[in-house]
Amino acid sequence: MAIFKSFNIVDAQSPQSSDVVSNVKDIVSSGMWANGAASLAAFYTSSAQSSSNGDYYLDVYDKDPQSDNTAAVQFSVAYGHFNGSGSLGKVGVAGNRASAAIYRQLTNTLLGPNVSQFTFAGSGNNVTPKYVYAISIARQQLREKMDPGNWELHLSGSSSSIKLIDDSGATTNPQVNQGGRVFNVVSGSIASGIAVLEDGVTATNQPGGAYGLFYPDLGIIVLNGPVVDVSGSIGAVTTTNTLGGNVDKFYALISGSATPTGTTDGAGGKFFKARREEVITSQHYFCRIPNKEFNFSANPTFVTGSQGNFQVASFFKNPKTFITQVGLYNSANELLAIAKLSKPLLKSYSREAIIKVKLDF
Amino acid sequence: MGFLNNTTVTVDAILTKKGRELLAQGTSAFNITKFALADDEVDYRLFDTSHPNGSDYYGAVIESMPLLEAFPDENHVMRYKLVTLPKNTQKMPILSVSPNQGIVFETSTGLGANPETVGGTTSNATDTSYTFILKDQTVASMTVAVAAGSPGTGATTPFFLGDDDAPNSLTLVAKSVTISVIAVSARKSTTLIVVGNNTGATASITIENKVTNNSLAAGNQNTSN
Numbered sequence: 001m002a003i004f005k006s007f008n009i010v011d012a013q014s015p016q017s018s019d020v021v022s023n024v025k026d027i028v029s030s031g032m033w034a035n036g037a038a039s040l041a042a043f044y045t046s047s048a049q050s051s052s053n054g055d056y057y058l059d060v061y062d063k064d065p066q067s068d069n070t071a072a073v074q075f076s077v078a079y080g081h082f083n084g085s086g087s088l089g090k091v092g093v094a095g096n097r098a099s100a101a102i103y104r105q106l107t108n109t110l111l112g113p114n115v116s117q118f119t120f121a122g123s124g125n126n127v128t129p130k131y132v133y134a135i136s137i138a139r140q141q142l143r144e145k146m147d148p149g150n151w152e153l154h155l156s157g158s159s160s161s162i163k164l165i166d167d168s169g170a171t172t173n174p175q176v177n178q179g180g181r182v183f184n185v186v187s188g189s190i191a192s193g194i195a196v197l198e199d200g201v202t203a204t205n206q207p208g209g210a211y212g213l214f215y216p217d218l219g220i221i222v223l224n225g226p227v228v229d230v231s232g233s234i235g236a237v238t239t240t241n242t243l244g245g246n247v248d249k250f251y252a253l254i255s256g257s258a259t260p261t262g263t264t265d266g267a268g269g270k271f272f273k274a275r276r277e278e279v280i281t282s283q284h285y286f287c288r289i290p291n292k293e294f295n296f297s298a299n300p301t302f303v304t305g306s307q308g309n310f311q312v313a314s315f316f317k318n319p320k321t322f323i324t325q326v327g328l329y330n331s332a333n334e335l336l337a338i339a340k341l342s343k344p345l346l347k348s349y350s351r352e353a354i355i356k357v358k359l360d361f
Numbered sequence: 362m363g364f365l366n367n368t369t370v371t372v373d374a375i376l377t378k379k380g381r382e383l384l385a386q387g388t389s390a391f392n393i394t395k396f397a398l399a400d401d402e403v404d405y406r407l408f409d410t411s412h413p414n415g416s417d418y419y420g421a422v423i424e425s426m427p428l429l430e431a432f433p434d435e436n437h438v439m440r441y442k443l444v445t446l447p448k449n450t451q452k453m454p455i456l457s458v459s460p461n462q463g464i465v466f467e468t469s470t471g472l473g474a475n476p477e478t479v480g481g482t483t484s485n486a487t488d489t490s491y492t493f494i495l496k497d498q499t500v501a502s503m504t505v506a507v508a509a510g511s512p513g514t515g516a517t518t519p520f521f522l523g524d525d526d527a528p529n530s531l532t533l534v535a536k537s538v539t540i541s542v543i544a545v546s547a548r549k550s551t552t553l554i555v556v557g558n559n560t561g562a563t564a565s566i567t568i569e570n571k572v573t574n575n576s577l578a579a580g581n582q583n584t585s586n
Contacts, residue, residue, distance in 0.1 A: 298561035
């Protein structure tokens with residue numbers, strides 16, 4: 001008589017099969033944005049936020065947070081300057097030096113201990129620029145990491161526009177540093193399903209310096225300030241101790257509000273396509289139910305009367321039960337996990353079953 | 362030519378509240394070693410032996426029914442477990458609880474009411490211990506009268522997580538328990554569920570407490586007068 005059945009747990013290295021298979025890893029990718037959407041075509045900011053800490057960064061929503069309470073932060077944009085230019089304050093002068101704080105925060109997070117400035121691929125004057133723009137994906141959208149090779153961002157300024165992707169498709173051995181894997185941001189598109197570089201120009205060959213760096217494991221894209229300025233005609237203010245409004249200007253590039261009316265080049269901002277990637281670790285439990293087991297039930301409707309007679313007389317010597325749920329227990333008989341079947345599964349002396357219970361962590 | 366019925370069914374499990382609690386304590390605390398099966402939603406009275414299409418269809422009503430998704434609360438799942446018994450079993454284990462008519466703590470006896478010992482008797486099979494689940498412990502107190510003999514026999518119904526989750530529930534594993542009166546703010550009743558730890562057989566009795574704070578105060582006033 002038994003109501004529990006122990007799993008046959010065998011060491012993972014053993015050739016014997018085990019009822020419990022541990023550490024089964026599956027990579028799951030999905031759309032990055034709200035409700036699993038792959039692309040964002042409308043962008044909003046909160047007026048409340050822009051008046052409080054908007055000098056540092058702006059949260060970008062999928063819906064208007066002023067009128068829609070389901071709006072959620074999708075990503076944030078920021079502007080950082082090595083010396084704090086474009087924001088109020090300087091050494092010896094009052095002011096929060098917001099752009100310096102952002103720049104140092106990014107370098108401390110993404111670069112090595114003794115590296116104080118971003119260095120981008122390519123050649124020219126802007127390989128080590130003084131200022132950068134950054135995009136940081138919101139944690140609830142990122143979950144674990146961005147899917148390299150599967151994002152495309154359109155920036156559109158007053159006179160020109162660019163489509164940005166990463167060069168992970170052409171990188172077999174990515175650089176891994178303090179911020180995890182690093183890829184270059186290049187001009188191109190993934191509209192055809194694969195990454196196609198604009199005019200075949202790689203990051204190394206980008207005149208004036210590459211567009212930026214992409215850190216998929218952290219969900220951060222750092223864009224080369226002067227290069228993006230030229231491409232998007234941002235007009236960033238990089239004067240010392242001056243509030244430049246550069247975060248707003250960069251946001252305007254993304255939201256399309258900087259694009260002149262009538263722009264029809266197909267890259268008028270308002271487009272951010274991205275995927276996220278998650279590793280799901282599962283444990284599989286094979287519940288083997290032989291023909292002679294679990295053929296009776298403690299269900300009160302299984303019996304009739306007070307003597308324990310079967311509700312269905314033909315159950316004598318031929319009982320039938322219906323499995324609806326599987327409970328997983330520890331040795332103290334505590335129920336740790338529960339699985340439900342989609343419909344009752346008939347069990348009798350002439351039937352056996354194996355129910356594979358998958359538990360994700 | 363049809364598709365063969367696949368004998369392996371794959372289902373996704375969710376952690377119960379207890380499972381989450383143990384997982385939070387570390388992987389060593391979360392150690393699944395066995396499984397049990399249950400048929401909570403099935404009513405065997407729907408097994409129709411007069412089905413016009415023959416014996417293959419006797420269980421059609423049950424087999425076709427959709428099932429609810431799993432509840433993470435341990436107290437609402439795995440209530441009626443499937444049992445392994447000899448094939449020639451003629452009668453299912455029946456659990457009877459003593460006292461079977463329930464327990465009533467009357468106003469007249471007040472807090473001096475004798476504690477009641479509740480035990481289970483399993484006929485047609487043997488249970489070495491029982492799980493006693495007092496659904497509302499603000500109605501009466503419950504303590505172990507005779508402890509469960511063999512170590513390793515735990516609760517078939519899982520323990521409650523704590524005051525936040527089930528503030529009024531109390532679960533004990535024992536051969537018998539003692540139910541004692543406590544003062545309540547208003548007349549209350551609750552259910553004591555008893556589960557056989559070997560057979561899974563269940564039974565329940567009602568506990569009613571009429572000893573309120575007001576009745577005790579009135580009693581004291583009468584005495585002082």
